[in-house]
Amino acid sequence: MTQETSYANYINYRLNEYVKTLNYGVFFGQNVVSGSRISGLGAKMEENRNLLSFNTQNSENSLFGLGFGLSIQGVPSIYLMKQHDFALLAMDHMVNTRRLLQSTSNRASFLVIMVVVDSGFEGPQSNLNNLDDFFSLSNCKIWLLNSKEAIDAAFQSERQDFEIFAIAQSTLKKILSPVDNFGVEGGFSFERDSFVAQDSLPLLLNCGLVTKGFQECVNSLKNDGIKFHAMKQVEMNLETNLNFISKISSKNRKIVIFDASKSINKLSNQIAILLAEKGLRVLQINRGDYADWSYVNHDQFEINYLPVLQFLNNV
Amino acid sequence: MRRSQYQIHEEIYREGTSVPIHFAFGHEAIAVALASNVIEPDRILLPHRNIHYHLALGARPYDLLTEYKLGISSVSGKRLGSMNLDFPQKGAIYTSNILGNNLSVATGIALGIKVKREKAVTWCVTGDGAIEEGSFYESLLLSSSKQLGVIFVIENNRWSLASEIVERRVDIDLKLLAESLGSQYEKLFGNNVVEYQAKLSEIREKCVESSSTFVVEIDLKTLGGYFVGEGGSSRYVNYHAGKAQHHSIASRVIEYSNLDPVWVSENFINNDASEDGLK
Secondary structure (H helix, E strand, C coil): CCCCCEHHHHHHHHHHHHHCCCCCEEEEECCCCCCCCECCECCCHHHCCCEEEEECCCCHHHHHHHHHHHHHCCCCEEEEEEEHHHHHHHHHHHHHHHHHHCCCCCCCCEEEEEEECCCCCCCHHHHHCCHHHHHHHHCCCEEECCCHHHHHHHHHCCCCCEEEEEEEHHHCCCECCCCCCEEEECCEEEECCCCCCCCCCCEEEEECCCCHHHHHHHHHHHHCCCCCEEEEECEECHHHHHHHHHHHCCCCCEEEEEECCCCCCCHHHHHHHHHHHCCCEEEEECCCCCCCCCCCCCCCCCCCHHHHHHHHHCC | CHHHHHHHHHHHHCCCCCCCCCCCCCCHHHHHHHHHHCCCCCEEEECCCCHHHHHHCCCCHHHHHHHHCCCCCCCCCCCCCCCCCCEHHHCEEEECCCCCHHHHHHHHHHHHHHHCCCCCCEEEEEECCHHHCHHHHHHHHHHHHCCCCEEEEEEECCEECCEEHHHHCCCCCHHHHHHHCCCEEEEEECCCHHHHHHHHHHHHHHHHHHCCCEEEEEECCCCCCEEECCHHHCEEECCCCCCCCHHHHHHHHHHCCCCCCCCCCHHHHHHHCCHHHHC
């Protein structure tokens, strides 16, 4: 696919390519074969003749159980769901059933594609739309579909018995930025060859699904002629992430970590601790004290660039 | 089978170990009937109380004991302990220690069987406590809606931990509930193994032919309970898990002998409950 397209359409394209490789499979979820689907996600999947595709009842716990049962039976499945926070209802399955199945043989892939609702004005439950707490509880493999290279990396990776693809509601209809020089390693995407050089340029690191504020900051700094490296997390994987960060961190490097997560239990906190222990200078840009998730709010990650500039300019 | 359970009970608690086995004294008839109706490639999904099904499927008591102590034997071939123990070579492929988690997994397995066009049923065992979980309603609805060949076997001993049904909720009319969701319903009682076998055979045949969901309620009594308190405040408490009141096994079996005539003398158990005896 070369023409300009939206995140939703590109994910559909990639999903169709994946489905074509299957002998048979099951595609299910609420409203996935009718109407607007999931904000356009999953459109026309039912046209794949090798798939049993159907709309389901509203019962997330049981739908996760359905996918794990199909996996045991050797039938690959894709569960497309709208609101990530409803997956909390199935935490028992992700913690217990998933681990028990790790010792069974001939399992098929169970892929859950979920939309993290970050579009704001949702009410107190928006606090539950955070992948960090979810990741901490479940320790699931989560791909963050926050760029074209992330989507490509997620679909190109070998399918596991259970994994999650997460996409932000705010990006579904947006046009994908063209990329042609990105690599993915250690759960991060970055400009190819960027980290071959053992320099000590600052590193701007985005963690989590939201990239908007980070991207704006990167663009501003580039316009100001500041040299730095930039990386985006595309996979939540504690061991892989920490190993890679550790590998590319030289002592003289300054690191700015952006994370829009609403959790106080951020994976990026672990990364910051690791870097600080290695003697690196680290600045974390998180949501401020203004973020009270008990009330309806606009759900935007607001970044003040001044501390970033001061940190980078401070010798 | 009951003797085997007693033997394991005596052996495992001889040294005061705290392995939380949910013994199933009094549940044997349905386990034997179900096991004798399993035809490959049928699948069985069990709950945390599963020792009777493993014995009925042919597990040796000594091997169960080994697995309970987190060793590896020919039963699961893994270190799953008592509440997650499976027996894949006999079709028991998933056991959940989480109340009700096996229900929805059963629907996925049954859908997989349908996709692969296999002639098989999915047996899913649970109890009267687990049917209070939302997962039961969700899974029954899912199974009926997709016309899946699942037989939900509900062991109704009327107790959840130390609470009787009357203490915790209204009586659920399972027939009404099952039929309202498009499932078929049967009730078995009396602990007659031969009758149970015949009935389950008939249900299995219908399930395969029509690819429909069944709820089969089993009325049974769990043996091994005990009394707490003294005098007028004395109260019977159902056996749930772990070590049964030693003195109560034989005496309570006698007490409930009208409901469950199968019992084994305590002396006989004690003489045979050794590692050599279990082998």
